[in-house]
Amino acid sequence: MVASNSEQDELMGLLIAVSREDRQAFQQLYKKISGRMFGLCLKLASQQELAEEALQDAFIQIWHRAAEYHSDRGAPLSWMMTIARYRTLDLMRSRKAKQTSGDSYLEHVEDQREGPLDVSLRSAGAAELTGCFNELSDVQRDSILLSYYRGFTHDEVSEALSSPIGTVKSWIRRGLMVLKRCLER
Amino acid sequence: MKKTPERIERLAAEYVLGSLHGLARKRFESWMMESAKVREEVWFWERKFGQLLGEVPEVTPPTSVWSSIERRLWPAESLVESPAGKAQSRASQRWFWPSWSILATAAALVMAVVLMQPAPQSSQAQFSGAIVQADTKDPLWLVSETGQGNLLKLRSVAASAAETGKDYELWIVPENGQPLSLGVIPVGGLHQVTLTDTARQALSQSRTLAISLEPVGGSPTGKPTGPILHVAQLYEL
Numbered sequence: 001m002v003a004s005n006s007e008q009d010e011l012m013g014l015l016i017a018v019s020r021e022d023r024q025a026f027q028q029l030y031k032k033i034s035g036r037m038f039g040l041c042l043k044l045a046s047q048q049e050l051a052e053e054a055l056q057d058a059f060i061q062i063w064h065r066a067a068e069y070h071s072d073r074g075a076p077l078s079w080m081m082t083i084a085r086y087r088t089l090d091l092m093r094s095r096k097a098k099q100t101s102g103d104s105y106l107e108h109v110e111d112q113r114e115g116p117l118d119v120s121l122r123s124a125g126a127a128e129l130t131g132c133f134n135e136l137s138d139v140q141r142d143s144i145l146l147s148y149y150r151g152f153t154h155d156e157v158s159e160a161l162s163s164p165i166g167t168v169k170s171w172i173r174r175g176l177m178v179l180k181r182c183l184e185r
Numbered sequence: 186m187k188k189t190p191e192r193i194e195r196l197a198a199e200y201v202l203g204s205l206h207g208l209a210r211k212r213f214e215s216w217m218m219e220s221a222k223v224r225e226e227v228w229f230w231e232r233k234f235g236q237l238l239g240e241v242p243e244v245t246p247p248t249s250v251w252s253s254i255e256r257r258l259w260p261a262e263s264l265v266e267s268p269a270g271k272a273q274s275r276a277s278q279r280w281f282w283p284s285w286s287i288l289a290t291a292a293a294l295v296m297a298v299v300l301m302q303p304a305p306q307s308s309q310a311q312f313s314g315a316i317v318q319a320d321t322k323d324p325l326w327l328v329s330e331t332g333q334g335n336l337l338k339l340r341s342v343a344a345s346a347a348e349t350g351k352d353y354e355l356w357i358v359p360e361n362g363q364p365l366s367l368g369v370i371p372v373g374g375l376h377q378v379t380l381t382d383t384a385r386q387a388l389s390q391s392r393t394l395a396i397s398l399e400p401v402g403g404s405p406t407g408k409p410t411g412p413i414l415h416v417a418q419l420y421e422l
Contacts, residue, residue, distance in 0.1 A: 035244060043242075051246075056253050089203050
């Protein structure tokens with residue numbers, strides 16, 4: 001995660017204050033992370049209105065649930081980003097409002113490499129996950145990252161990678177287990 | 186389905202990834218409620234994958250988002266002066282179900298929809314919200330409270346009948362202690378429950394309702410025995 005330790009400490013302090021219903025701290029927290037969070041919601045949803053709604057919902061959840069944060073759930077920033085990610089995916093699922101721009105992305109993916117997972121993201125991800133993504137085959141990695149970053153369903157991944165859905169499912173399953181074994185080492 | 190370690194491991198990863206859908210997702214959420222091991226497995230992936238989330242480029246949201254958040258959290262302030270002001274000093278929530286947080290994170294259930302209504306005229310804040318489900322566009326039930334007589338109204342919208350031999354039971358999840366049953370709720374039409382003072386008090390503190398799946402006629406023990414299907418938080422209007 002790009003947040004430094006001192007920033008994580010600061011976010012932790014703000015979260016604690018928010019759990020005590022400190023509205024000023026809540027606003028400060030919003031100022032600090034809403035840009036990153038909105039970037040994520042927008043990336044997942046590719047739809048301004050849905051992303052805005054997800055961002056609202058995420059902050060409302062953070063307000064109500066700040067006290068439930070604990071370190072097992074990751075650093076404060078990633079916990080809050082995870083809330084936003086789940087919320088965005090929920091809204092996407094419930095509306096089945098898939099991004100209209102999706103098709104252009106899909107063409108890119110068929111060309112391999114670029115598209116939704118641009119090179120910087122791919123390498124950043126690999127570095128962050130301690131290189132474990134490197135142990136995956138290209139298709140395993142792409143299927144996993146497409147699901148994660150773009151909220152693609154199995155069907156959509158299968159379309160994006162022009163592969164049968166059963167194959168995609170097994171790429172994802174096996175890929176995740178390779179990752180797990182690697183991350184546990 | 187048996188909870189073998191291999192299955193938990195696989196499903197937790199797919200759950201966090203988002204590739205677990207529909208019934209399988211719901212079933213896995215009930216596993217999370219039941220088992221610390223399952224939750225830990227989910228958190229493992231949330232932590233690991235969470236590292237990827239900071240890599241996304243920032244985009245400044247429009248200022249209207251912040252005002253909407255304020256309006257949704259503190260509606261009383263954007264309306265006329267209202268006695269609902271006390272809502273702001275509410276103590277932080279203590280959930281009865283430890284796994285509420287996960288369920289909410291999973292958000293298959295979550296956010297109650299704020300129904301915009303005129304400022305309440307009564308001296309008591311009124312609750313409103315919706316019980317929703319991720320894969321259903323319309324809310325399952327809309328919940329509202331009438332000003333008089335501590336009456337809680339549930340209007341069935343997209344709720345479907347419980348499986349054969351089962352009933353839905355409605356609960357207030359208090360900040361502390363056991364859930365309070367509000368009885369079995371039917372699917373279809375409008376259902377009203379009169380809240381006792383104790384129930385009203387508990388609800389005004391926690392603002393949390395839950396629905397569990399129980400044998401016909403409701404839980405035989407007075408506590409939820411079946412899976413918790415939905416948890417919803419109400420808003421004060």
